[in-house]
Each structure stands twice: as structure tokens, then as C-alpha cells.
Amino acid sequence: MEVSIQPLSRTLDFRPGENLLEVLRNNQIPISYSCMSGRCGTCRCHVRSGNVMTSGVAESNAPAVDGQTILACQTTLVDNCVIEIPEIDEIVAHPAKILKTTVIGIEDLTHDIKRIRLSLPKSFEFSPGQYATLQFTPQHVRPYSMAVTANAEEVEFHIRLVQDGRVTSYVEKELAVGQSVRLSGPLGTAYLRKKYAGPIVCIAGGTGLAPILSILRGMVEADMRNPVHIYFGVRSEQDIYGLHWLEELREALPALTAHVVVASGQAGGVHRTGVVTDAVNADWKSMSGWRAYLAGAPAMVEAATILLRQKGVEPDHIYADAFYASGV
Secondary structure: OEEEEEOOOEEEEOOOOOEHHHHHHHOOOOOOEOOOOOOOOOOEEEEEEEEEEEOOOOOOOEEOOOOOEEEHHHEEEEEEEEEEOOOOOOOOEOOOEEEEEEEEEEEEOOOOEEEEEEEOOOOOOOOOOOEEEEEEEOOEEEEEEEOOOOOOOEEEEEEEOOOOOHHHHHHHHOOOOOOEEEEEEEEOOOOOOOOOOOOEEEEEEHHHHHHHHHHHHHHHHOOOOOOEEEEEEEOOHHHOOOHHHHHHHHHHOOOEEEEEEEOOOOOOOOOEEOOHHHHHHHHOOOOOOOEEEEEOOHHHHHHHHHHHHHOOOOHHHEEEOOOOOOOO
16 A cells, blocks of 8 residues: 655555655654644644544544544544645654643732743753643643743743643632642644745734734744734733733844734723734735744634635645633
8 A cells, every 4th residue: 555645745555554744754754743642733634535444532533534634642543645735845743742841930910811830840941832731730731832942941831721621720719839740731823934935924912922922932032033923812901911022022023913802891091902913903904925923812803713714825834723711
């Protein structure tokens, strides 16, 4: 049996029943991966023709159809097929880790957002924009995006407190400096593409600013000079945070422009008012050739994705990992 890998134009032999990711790795085909268990999403690719079988939490031994997005680690090859691997020049492979971290800082960023800093027992490699799962107790587990870049000392998360939220209520009332937190990851595909040199738009809602800060900090470390526009949408003035970080990043990234958009703000005030996607729509007639990083509530990410595609941004160049509110 044969599997054709696009856009590499390579054909690989396989035996029916083999795992796609293993076939790719055994043949030195570049592909991003991390957890190997279908959770991180980094080995995402597309079936262009042929027959494969997928498995995982959402699917169980289900056939994939042409054009379907699949995870290579959860895909079994059963017949001749064509598989497309996107962005072969932007591969990340950070082996998944489970670390016992320690809370070293809890700080109020706004009336309902806390900055949580965790010390690391050893290095935790990830790409800017990725996220991890934090287990505060066996009953309190939730994914959060890193707000910093990878280093050997600590990681940082911004957590918005949700009324009656199971996990965030624990963070608000019981989490304390010195406690242990189990960290697992990295996860996610909305990581910084460092080889791209064109214009970038980042759209963040609320604590979606955290992964965008990580991406911008990653750009500084990589000495990227791209024109960047960040649109930071919040509900009200009291929800704004992180402006001093954005100012520091603007000094390091001269081509960075930050737009703060307040949904219930006063017209004529310091910041723009209205819906964050409306601000993007008003500023740009065409965004063909741009790359986009989106972070925030699923409804915002979906609306921004639709808008950006209308503006000419290629679907494969819109990067987002939307978090759902279940169990917050």
C-alpha cells in the first residue's frame, strides 16, 4: 500500500493497520507533534483522497472522508491515500511532559483576572501561543495559555474568575503560594510561525491576551520585524489590563500597533468603542497575505475567523485554539 504526502510529492509504502504519524516519523517526514494521544492537535493534517480510519475521544474507528482534517497520531492507514501536511517549514516537536510545579505568585490584574506564576522543576519547552493543562486538584483541571515564552524557571497564566465556576472558584478562594500544581503539555496549534515575514493581526478577547503576549514576546526573541496589529477587546474599562506589557513590547517591536476596543466604552474616550471585530473591519479593506492569531471566547474567535476570510486571509493562516467555558 502507498500513501502520497503533499506538498512534498513523496510516496511512502506502508502496511495496512499502521499509524500515520509513525509512518511519517519513520520516513523522516517533517510534522509537528507533541502528546501522541490526540489531545494537543499539533499533528493536524488533511485527507485529500483515499481511505483512512480515525480514532480518539470524539471518534471511534470512524472512516475519514476526502477533505477531512485528521490527527496523524489518531489515524490508521488502511488503503492507498493522499495526505496533505500544512506548513512543512514551521514544524514544532515538543515532547509532552507532566511536571509538578509550585505556585510562586498570585496577583490581581483586574477585578476578576488573576496572574498565576508557577516555578518549574525542570525546563518546559513550548512554542509561543501554546497552552497547557493545569491540575490544581484531581477535581479542578482546566487548560490555560502561557503568557510568557519558554524558559527554565517559571511559567505564567492569566485566569479570569467566573461566577460559580468550579475551577476558578478554587483559584479565587483556595489556591495559595507554595501549593503544587500539576502541569501537562504543551498543547495547541496557534503557535508563532517564526519564518513568516509579512503582516500579522492578533485579535484577543479578555484573557485571550495571554497567548498573544507570548506570541509577541516570541517575536522579540526571534528578532522578527513584521508589521503587527493587535486588537484587544474587553467588556468595559475595568477589564483592561496588560497595557504596560504592550507598551514594553511596542518599544521592542517598532512595527507593533495596539488597539484597545471597549464594548461598553464612552465614545470619544481614550480607547476605541464597540465590538473588536468591527474595529478590524473598519481598519482594513483587504488583508490578503496576512497571518492571524486569535485567542478568546469561541464566539469571538468564530466571528473573527469569518471576517478575516472575507478580508482575504487564507483559512490555513488563521491560527486559533478557542477555549470553551465548560467546567470553568
